[in-house]
Amino acid sequence: MMLPTIELEGLEVQLGGRTILHGLTGVLKSRAIGLLGPNGAGKSTLINTLLGFHKPIKGSARMLGLDANTNGKALRALVGYMPENDAFIAKMSGVRFVRYMAEISGLPPDQAMERAHEAFVYVGLGEARYRPVGTYSLGMKQLAKLAQAIAHGPKVLILDEPTNGMDPPARKRLIELIREIREASDICLLLSSHLLRDVEETCDEVLILRNGKIASICNLVEERRANRKFLELETVGVEATFTAALEALGCECAIFSNGRIKVVMPDTVEIREVFKVAADRGVQIRRMNHRRDSLEDIFLNAMEQTGAADGRI
């Protein structure tokens, strides 16, 4: 039986006398997990707890079945970590820095050197590998951090805001790299980001945090498979009778201000039927967007919900 990637059991973490994570409970089984949440939601604290940097005051956090608190060293042996903030040795050349980190992870010197070169070429910094890391641009530093995280061939790759400070082409390239890494091996991925697109493009499951509580755990693969279709409408006319008629067809409707209506359509209903209902009720459809449920919807839904129980909102 495959072990869950992350298991949280009533995880509570305090920093500086303030509770940051409030009894988180949940199981994430996918190979690529996204951590989402606004600033201060507790994403980085959760990552740091999983790495054993913070000790929980209650509960436990496990990765691949290893407890972060009691079995931290064994867990960290499986991990490649790319931190959010600057993390490099400025005077070292890029390749030497990555080799150094690989050796600390336990690779023999000759293997570490080979893997360091390979990782640098792989992330696209081959030309800059002999330059001191301190002279790199922000985007290059991000790539160097990724190189040191993958050089020793970890089983779990933890990326904390990997696309921070990158221009769009560099961001696209990094996301492609992350997807390649994920597909080229059986590596597990934990990616924390503010950018929904980054998570949507790389992850199968998301854990959404808000104020240190779990706002939602969502399996994106299942969501995509469910293939729920949405219509976003801008209408002029009597919305209430229109939405009542749509609901009679089996649709779910939500009315927003200025005549905006969101309609979830079952597979049996065609768009032409929506037009027909509108025509019958004398409602003008000024604009129509046909789309599927996106991570943005899931995220916004999670952010709007309130109330707390068992570390969940």
Added chain:
Amino acid sequence: MAVYKRRYNPYTGSLTAAWSRFFVLTRFAFLDLFKSRFFVLLLILAIVPNLFFAGYIFVANNKTVQLLMQIRSADFLAVETQYFIIIMTVQTNVAFLLNCWVGPVLISGDLTNGALSLFLSRPFSRADYVLGKLAVLSILLSAVTWVPCLLLFGLQSGLARNGWVWSHLWMILPILLCSAIWVLMLSLMSLAVSAWVKLRIVATGVIFIAFVIPAALGEMFNAIMGTYWGALLNLSYMFRIVLERGLRDPFRLLAHMGRHEIPVPAAWAVMILVCLFCLVILNARLRARETVRG
């Protein structure tokens, strides 16, 4: 695995023993140190006094050379405990200077740009990290303190006759113990300062101040209170007490200066306390993540 293959490959090879990984830090630090010409020059200068000491031992034990140089044996200081105290005193001061150059940059370089989180996110503990950095200074300072001292002891043993070696064998233990506490204290002080202060020049200044200011305060305390216990703050003096008493120096310089002596256990206790205090500082500073209270 060739470099040109641009795809991600998991690592399936062998791993080094977990206990030995702290030495990676030591090896990389030494490689960096030996890139500096100033450091190499400093190291050579640190070894030079030993050549003079060795030359002296050779002449003191060679009647032919003495005759050629037209000097009498009576003019020579006998190569006894006093001579080894001089060697130790010179070399521990050299070690202090070497430590002031090397120590301050060992940890600060990793802390400046947050690299510590990368070390600690691996199967590598804070103790491993400190051990790796401590080994750099311990090896370096040992190379200029007890190692040359024991080599000179070996030279004297080889050149002297009448069972000199057997009658002086006891000296090896105090030489090793005194060097060990001095090397450990200097190394930990340097690491603690390096973990606190990022600029080398400031860190070097702090190490000097840690020796000078408390000693001056101790003297003021002695003068005001009419006691001699203020000398406990003078770390060089504490080492001197341990060294002289350890080597059973019959001509104790400090006693000849008419000073009251601090008991040897108290001197040891002060140096051990300084080491513990430095460990507390390192424990506070070496964190993967800093937590701000509030």
